Amino acid sequence: MAINRVFIDSRVNDKELLISQFTSGTEYQVLDANRDGIEQIVTALSGQSGYDSIQIISHGAPGSITIGSIELNISKLDFYAAQLSLIGNALHENGDLLLYGCSVGAGDQGQHFIEALSQMTGADIAASDDMTGGVPAGGDWELESFIGSIEAAVALDLFAQTSYSGILSSFTFEVEPNDRRIDATALPLLEDPAGGGLLLGRGMGNQDPALNQN
Template sequence: MTTLHTSHFQENSAIFTSDTHSLVFIDMAIEDYSGLANGVLPNTQVFVLDSTQNGVEQITEMLASCNPLNLTNIHIVCHGIPGSLQLGNTNLGLDNLDKYSQQLQQWQNIRSASAKSDKPWNLLIYGCNVALGDAGAEFVQKLHQLTGANIAASRQRIGNAALGGNWELEVCTAQMEVSLAFTETTRKAYAGVLATFTVNNTGDADDGNANNDITTLREAINLENSTE
């Protein structure tokens, strides 16, 4: 049975069994996050990340508080751009991976301590264009090194086909079976895509850094064009 938990209440309410193989973290900032949360496959636990708090810290805290013995897959569903994820109120990208290196390494340690097998675990990232270009490729490799996980991500949009999206995580750091967390019905019904570009600066220049929390109208236009 799949149970939906928010980050605030999961410590007291999460119940894991020997059949729990996957954890799914869904950022509540994405469109219809509840529809995705209710459409996961069996043997999957779902946690919703509070979009007003640090998402990396939320994931680390939740992993530390649970003990699924047969955990093999962790899925992260959030908005993305090349080389960066939006997790809660925090960007996790090339410019700050070092800042979060200890927490990311904890993900590996926590999983290793609870697993019955020493086989590598899989981290599947559902975020538009995360693995696109040089920045995307470097981000995926560094995340693999820090977490010890096999990473699967996409160079394309994730989501609704009419908006140019699909559900293919075609970029992998190793040979691995990419098993998606959501049913086919859920994927086909999803109306959005997992990318967003929010303008927060009145300038008309593109500094070329998508991960510095400064997005001008010019930069947003260029980012949007790069995903088409």
């Protein structure tokens, strides 16, 4: 049985649905959006080894993925070199690091990012080059960009893949009058009490337990 370790960002919309449908043999942790996500992952993996895959479910953009309070991109890989090596050491020899976030592996920027990340971790890496997430919203769970031989599959059963309606994208929008740009992934999605769908909110609520096993 495959052993997967999933780290899911606390800002992922309807993460409870995804968590409830993780495949057998999956361990998971919800990453605190207010803390360095790489440090959280390293702490969680301390003393662990032999995982078939480590999977990160968060928000992405070409060459970038949000992990807790940081945006990991190629410019920050050297800073996290020691931590990334430790993350790679938690995988078995042929283990995979899978990045689930929109367009993380898209274009030259995305390809350079996953190539560099593979060198830092010593792992096979896969990431998406298009919309990642719910099929009803136009996304999918395929990771089209990869380095090495990818043997692991997404740690979600078919029901979650086809019924989840969220999309794992990072995006910015303008705020008048100062033309500031805000990272929308820093704000959780809240249900509109008037029935209008989802709103961007500022309250983070309570964090999920640090470590769970399905």
